[in-house]
Amino acid sequence: MNLSSLVPVLAIDGPSGTGKGAIGSAISRTRSWNFLDSGALYRAFAFAADELHIPPGDIEKLTELSKRDIFVFKLVKSGEVNILVDGQDVSTLVRSERGGQLASRYAAEPAVRRVLISQQRGRRESPGLVADGRDMGTIVFPDATLKIFLTASPEIRAERRYKQLKKKDFNVTLSSLSASIAERDEKDASRTIAPLVAAPDAIVIDSSGRSIRDVLEEVDGLLSARLRNYGGNFKRDC
Secondary structure (H helix, E strand, O other), X not given: OOHHHHOOEEEEEOOOOOOXXXXXXXXXXXXXXXXXEHHHHHHHHHHHHHHOOOOOOOHHHHHHHHOOOOEEEEEOOOOOEEEXXXXXXXXXXXXXXXXXXXXXXXXXXXXXXXXXXXXXXXOOOOOOEEEEEOOHHHHHOOOOOEEEEEEOOHHHHHHHHHHXXXXXXXXXXXXXXXXXXXXXXXXXXXXXXXXXXXXXOOEEEEOOOOOHHHHHHHHHHHHHHHHHOOOOOOOOOO
């Protein structure tokens, strides 16, 4: 038996602007669980591949890149993940809208997903893992202890993303951001490989008009209830 399969996983999927990153990182800190920001991984990988002029279809070079020990992800007190590539802090660069579009482009390629999926599953270590992404519950951790799919209206998501980027001094407009998010959502939802959809057994939560704290408390409560159903095999480490 693969012992890692005994480690509980909270999979939180959904499009950008739904609050899944803030909720996931908060729960990981409260429970002292590991945290996987798969979006950060894809953005960092896409950034490195683009810098090295490796096209999405070059399987050999992409595989070589995935094996290089140049990616570092650090969860900081603010709840964000600092991203370092080959010693360079690229957090701001990869979290731009261009960084998101680049990540979406590479993520659509089966070769990229194949080389990164083992890295994501390798983060499943005791006492538990909170995995934030777009295919955590459908592809990466289909046996997750609890699967959450967060949604929100396009208008609210665009506004949240706009405030995040303006706070970091990005030069963006709400209208252009809304168009960019809509375009990315369409691509992610319609791609043939790991599309952005809720797993059949996921609990769908609409965060529109709700505070992050409110949704956080609901998800954490659902996780506690699910862990209790395991008969005490999984315990809160806090």
